Amino acid sequence: MNNRLRWGILGCGNVTEVKSGPAYQQTPGFVVQAVMRRDAAKAADYAARHQVPVWYSDADALINDPQIDAVYIATPPDSHLLYALKVAAAGKICCVEKPMALNTQQCAEMNAAFAAAGVPLFVAYYRRSLPRFLQIKQWLDTGRIGIVRHVQWNFSRSANPLDLTGAANWRTDPAQAGGGYFVDLASHGLDLLMYLLGDITQVQGQALNQQGLYAAEDAVTAQWRFAPDAAGHVATGSGFWHFGTDGRRDAVEIIGSKGHIRFSVFQDESLQLTVNGVTEEIFIENPPHIQQYHVANIAAQLRGDVPHPSSGDSAIRATAVMEQILAGRM
Structure with missing residues (x-):
């Protein structure tokens, strides 16, 4: 370089x-x-x-x-x-x-x-490079919670005041965004989960427009399964994403045979690791410029140090999963 x-x-x-x-x-x-x-x-x-x-x-x-x-x-x-x-x-x-x-x-x-x-x-997809999520990957890769059995991600928030006015918003225009807030936001978390746990190989979902504020879906639910791990174990997953509720929720729980991990995709909250009934909390602050580590990893690959964790080959998988979920539009 x-x-x-x-x-x-x-x-x-x-x-x-x-x-x-x-x-x-x-x-x-x-x-x-x-x-x-x-x-x-x-x-x-x-x-x-x-x-x-x-x-x-x-x-x-x-x-x-x-x-x-x-x-x-x-x-x-x-x-x-x-x-x-x-x-x-x-x-x-x-x-x-x-x-x-x-x-x-x-x-x-x-x-x-x-x-x-x-x-x-x-x-x-800069979350693949953030230290807080690398800590979760380290817990998983070293077997701290045993065999991963299931992942649940619950996300919801109240309606965007901009949308209540009927103002133009590209994020809710499927022609510009490919969907609504689900595509814009859930893409981050689904890509992150595949980085942590492997590819999602089967998925089905339901999506509908509950509020009628814009053309895109505003309520989405899904269930899926991950590719088998090295030992042949298969984990399942489920989630919901709603954009017209009473307030904000953003909670992920990865449940294993020996413990579980809880964290937020978007909120600056502590990571929680629970094993044998004992909970360890770690707070890892995000950098002031959230893409700092992502960009540094681009430089690292171009120097020939290590491959970047987010390429076109990995990112296409998040788009494929969202397409399959939104195929269940009602």
């Missing part, structure tokens, strides 16, 4: 302000050279506030800029395929926001393009 890998960001919106943009700027060996947003004034403002040398209002101009070595696509999912194929054609390294694309067919096209170009495609 060159001493300074020059990144361009397509879509410098909210997610790039704190979560991701500063992580690319602060990772040794990386520099954000340019940003792009269709609104030229907003692109110029972002560049000025974040000390980025160049800004564009045209995606092709950024992708084909010879001063750009790698591109981070932080636009809504409906444009991921279009931009990713252009980045691959330019022969440049790419990281795309999650969910990877609108469907598995698009994900497969992206993976094929980058494989043909011989450059890596990363996906921003």
